[in-house]
Every structure is written in structure tokens, then in C-alpha cells.
Amino acid sequence: MSDPGTVALRAVQDGSVQAVAFSPDNKRLASGGSDTKLRVRSIGIGPPPLEVPTDGSVSGIAFSPDGTRIAVTDFEQVFLRDSATGAALWQGPLDPGNSVNSVRFGPDGRLIVATDTLVAVLDQASGEIKQRITVGPPLIADVDLSRDGTRIAVAVDERHGGNHRHAGSARVYDVATGKEISRLARMEAAVFAVAFSPDGLQVLCCAEDDTTRMFEATTGKQVWPTPEDIDDQVTAPSCLAYDPKGKWTVVGGSDGFARVLDADLGIEKGRAPKLNPGSPEDQSFGAVTHVAFSPNGKHAASASIDNVVRLFNLEGKELYTVSTDEVLALRFSSNGRWLGVGTMNGPLVIDNGEANQG
Structure with a gap:
């Protein structure tokens, strides 16, 4: 039995890795990045590594729910491949002139793919685009799919191109019709990240005006913070995740902390890393760039620009820290x-x- 924080697999390669995904049976890791190759490696004993060339830098990877297929995005194309052999089942461009940034499988097997300005729903069997949701000139900063696959949340940054206003929005769209259902009211800042609650009724978002907000998915009404809440603490949130059980959220900020918040109230429960008693008051940590919640909802992970990955509990107590190169996924x-x-x-x-499984 290995101790928490043990590196079970490390692979050095020529280039960055911008996307990673685990197979549903948790026995393989798929990765890809700037060296224009998709690699699938076993964790421990298993089949030899699978290496498949791609046409450009890999930006997104997703295994199908049954693990037999793997979807890959690179530059302007989307590929669907056999996860065992790497054979291409279909491939094609999505939105010429715009990079393809992410891909995921919906519960019905369809693919949800996002570019800078478009979210597309693709048929898995043929790759045919079944629905287009065009956001327009602004940049899509992040996308999330509700657990039942019926809604898409989009974080929009409107500062790009010739428009330098501090503007953006958090929006919710219907997958079947492509129509906008709601958007967060009173938002006047670029939105960096969005995440659905497990029941799909609420959306968490963070923005460049130093706010983290929860709003109703169907109405756009803000749940928290309430108008009477006053928060003058600068945390500069940039990444977030929802506890799969729906009770907690974790938000990473450029102040160096990952904060665990009560999903119903927005009240902080804990943060990592912990300040050491007796240490200088000017203790500082690298900006947090990535956060994720464990499936059991008991732990969260963060990565920061000081090249440290942390696993911590809801109170912010660290289970381990691992030094890494700069983290991209x-x-x-x-x-x-x-x-x-x-x-x-x-x-x-x-x-x-093993004790942290489940």
C-alpha cells in the first residue's frame, strides 16, 4: 500500500501536456499537448503505451462512458478514436479559424465540444453537428455540462479583440434547442470559470471583478453573495470546482489560497495552504491556477504557480504536497x-x- 502523495506514474516528454483524462476503469491515463501526440499509458501493470499522432497541439481529451472510445481535440479538429488501438473512427474540422479547446461526453453519448466562440453538440457515431450554440465575438473562457446533459453553462470574456471593456457574462443554454435559458444578472466583468451543481439547478462562477457568485440556472437570479453581504477581501478568483455531492465548492485565487466554501451560503469552511503560527505575517504562496474536487467530496486538490500540487480536506489540512513543473491540467x-x-x-x-478511494 503506497502512501498518499506517491507519484505512481511520471513520464518526461518533449513538450507540455495540456490535457489529461482517466479511463472509466481508472487503469489508464490519456495525455496530450504541444508535441502533437495522444498517449495512453497504463497505471501500473497493463498494456504497453499507445501513441497516436495528431494534427496539432492536443487541447482536450475525454473517454467515452464505456471506455472504448476516446475523443481528442487539436487545433481546429475533433477526432474520435478506438481507445485500445488508436484507430480513427472519424475526424473533421469544427469551426475553421477558431481553436478547439475542450471536449466531453454527455450522458447520452453525444460529444460537447467548445471553441473560442462556439459550443457544438456532435453525434458520436458520425461526428455530425447536431446543435450549434454561437456565443459571437467574445471569448468562451470555460464550459460546463449539467449532469443530466440538458444544459450547458458558459463563461464569457468580452475583453478580447477590439473590445477592451471590462465585460463578460455567465450564461446557461438548452442543449436540445441551443437557446439561452438565463444569464447572471448584473454581471459587468469577464467571467473565467463556471460549474453546475450536481442537480443542475445552480451555477457557480468567478470573474475578474474579484467575485465568486452562485446563481439559479433557470432564472439567472443571484443566490449568493446577497446584497447585504460585504466582502472587501481581494482573492482574485480564477478557477473553481463543485463537490460531486453538492455540498461544497472550492475556489482558487491569485492570492495563493484555495478556499472551500459552503455551496448553499458561500461561507468559507477552510483554505489551503494553512498559514503557519508564528511565521511572518507576509507569508505568500503562488497564485492557484487549477482546483478539483475528489469524487467522495472529502478532499480537494490545487495547483499553483509555485509548482506545488496539494491535496487537502475541507478544513484546509494538507494530506500531501508534491513538487511539479508548471501545471497545465x-x-x-x-x-x-x-x-x-x-x-x-x-x-x-x-x-x-487506498483509504481515499470512493
């Missing part, structure tokens, strides 16, 4: 045993320990 396996990390110099898998 962070993801838990579905059983919580593994933490996949994509870095500037290759992927690694950190063992969270």
Missing part, C-alpha cells in the same frame, strides 16, 4: 484513487492512497 480519477497532472514537461499520476 489537473483531474481526479472517477474512483478518487489517482490525481492526474499535466505539466510543462510531461504527465504524472499521484496516488491519493
Whole structure:
């Protein structure tokens, strides 16, 4: 039995790793990045590594729910491949002139793919686009899919191009019709990240005006903070995640902390890293760039620009810290045993320990 924080897999490669994904059986890690190759490696004993060339830098990877297929995005194209052999089942451009940034499988097997200005729903069998949701000139900063696959939340940054206003929005769209259902009211800042609650009724978002907000998915009404709440603390939130059980959220900020918040009230429960008693008051940590929640809702992980990956509990107590190269991707396996990390110099898998599974 390995101790939590043990690196179970480390691979050095020529180029950065911008996307990682675990197979549904938690036995393989897929990774890809700037060296224009998709790699699928076993964690421990298993089949030899699978290596498949791509046409450009890999930006997104997702396994199908049954693990037999793997979707890959690179530059302007989307690929669907056999996860065992790497054989291409279909491939094609999505939105010429715009990079393809992410891909995921919906519960019905369809693919949800996002570019800078478009969210598309693709048929898995053929790759045919079944629905287009065009956001327009602004930049799509982040996308999340509700657990039942019926709604898409989009974080929009309107500062790009010739428009330098501090503007943006958090929006919710219907997958079937492509129509906008709601958007967060009173938002006047670029939105960086969005996440649905497990029941799909609420959306968490963070923005460049130093706010983290929860709003109703169907109405856009803000749940918290309430108008009477006053928060003058500068945390500069930039990344977030929802506890799969729906009770907690974690938000990472450029002040160096990952904060665990009560999902119903927005009240802080804990933060990591912890300040050491007796240490100088000017203790500082690198800005947090990635956060993720474990499937059991008991732990969260963060990565920061001081090149440290942390696993911590709801109160912020650290279970481990692991030094890495600069982190570009962070993801838990579905059983919580593994933490996949994509870095500037290759992927690694950190063992969270058998006791932290489930």
C-alpha cells in the first residue's frame, strides 16, 4: 500500500501536456499537448503505451462512458478514436479559424465540444453537428455540462479583440434547442470559470471583478453573495470546482489560497495552504491556477504557480504536497484513487492512497 502523495506514474516528454483524462476503469491515463501526440499509458501493470499522432497541439481529451472510445481535440479538429488501438473512427474540422479547446461526453453519448466562440453538440457515431450554440465575438473562457446533459453553462470574456471593456457574462443554454435559458444578472466583468451543481439547478462562477457568485440556472437570479453581504477581501478568483455531492465548492485565487466554501451560503469552511503560527505575517504562496474536487467530496486538490500540487480536506489540512513543473491540467480519477497532472514537461499520476478511494 503506497502512501498518499506517491507519484505512481511520471513520464518526461518533449513538450507540455495540456490535457489529461482517466479511463472509466481508472487503469489508464490519456495525455496530450504541444508535441502533437495522444498517449495512453497504463497505471501500473497493463498494456504497453499507445501513441497516436495528431494534427496539432492536443487541447482536450475525454473517454467515452464505456471506455472504448476516446475523443481528442487539436487545433481546429475533433477526432474520435478506438481507445485500445488508436484507430480513427472519424475526424473533421469544427469551426475553421477558431481553436478547439475542450471536449466531453454527455450522458447520452453525444460529444460537447467548445471553441473560442462556439459550443457544438456532435453525434458520436458520425461526428455530425447536431446543435450549434454561437456565443459571437467574445471569448468562451470555460464550459460546463449539467449532469443530466440538458444544459450547458458558459463563461464569457468580452475583453478580447477590439473590445477592451471590462465585460463578460455567465450564461446557461438548452442543449436540445441551443437557446439561452438565463444569464447572471448584473454581471459587468469577464467571467473565467463556471460549474453546475450536481442537480443542475445552480451555477457557480468567478470573474475578474474579484467575485465568486452562485446563481439559479433557470432564472439567472443571484443566490449568493446577497446584497447585504460585504466582502472587501481581494482573492482574485480564477478557477473553481463543485463537490460531486453538492455540498461544497472550492475556489482558487491569485492570492495563493484555495478556499472551500459552503455551496448553499458561500461561507468559507477552510483554505489551503494553512498559514503557519508564528511565521511572518507576509507569508505568500503562488497564485492557484487549477482546483478539483475528489469524487467522495472529502478532499480537494490545487495547483499553483509555485509548482506545488496539494491535496487537502475541507478544513484546509494538507494530506500531501508534491513538487511539479508548471501545471497545465489537473483531474481526479472517477474512483478518487489517482490525481492526474499535466505539466510543462510531461504527465504524472499521484496516488491519493487506498483509504481515499470512493
